[in-house]
Amino acid sequence: xxxxxxxxxxxxxxxxxxxxxxxxxxxxxxxxxxxxxxxxxxxxxxxxxxxxxxxxxxxxxxxxxxxxxxxxxxxxxxxxxxxxxxxxxxxxxxxxxxxxxxxxxxxxxxxxxxxx
Numbered sequence: 075x076x077x078x079x080x081x082x083x084x085x086x087x088x089x090x091x092x093x094x095x096x097x098x099x100x101x102x103x104x105x106x107x108x109x110x111x112x113x114x115x116x117x118x119x120x121x122x123x124x125x126x127x128x129x130x131x132x133x134x135x136x137x138x139x140x141x142x143x144x145x146x147x148x149x150x151x152x153x154x155x156x157x158x159x160x161x162x163x164x165x166x167x168x169x170x171x172x173x174x175x176x177x178x179x180x181x182x183x184x185x186x187x188x189x190x
Contacts, residue, residue: 078105083122094131098122103156113137117156132156134174141175150179161185 080101103117116135123129139154153173160168165186171179 080121082128084124094122094129095120098129098131115154119156128158128160130158132172139174141173141177143173144175144177146177147179148177150177153177 078101080099083097083099098120099122101119101121103119104114106112106114115137116133118133120131120133121129134154134156136154141153143150143153150171150173153175155171155173158170158172160170162168166182166184169179169181169183
């Protein structure tokens with residue numbers, strides 16, 4: 075399945091927190107990848123980067139919210155969460171997930187090892 079590609083603009087860090095929505099790029103996340111789970115919340119992502127950081131600001135509207143996992147690298151995907159993937163260009167990727175209470179999950183792996 076072809077994925078979306080997003081060009082993320084460089085943002086000077088001292089002003090990033092206040093201007094991400096103005097200087098960053100906005101993307102609607104509006105694809106459902108699993109036919110058995112057709113529910114689709116409203117999701118908008120504002121993003122940018124500095125020389126050292128990737129800046130992400132998700133805006134999510136859901137009809138029901140779940141937030142049970144509060145330990146790092148727990149089963150965040152079972153909660154209301156967002157994901158961010160970074161491809162390294164050599165068929166490997168980083169996967170970051172964040173639930174709505176700020177708990178995170180991070181993984182690194184080969185693309186062929188990912189099961190959708």
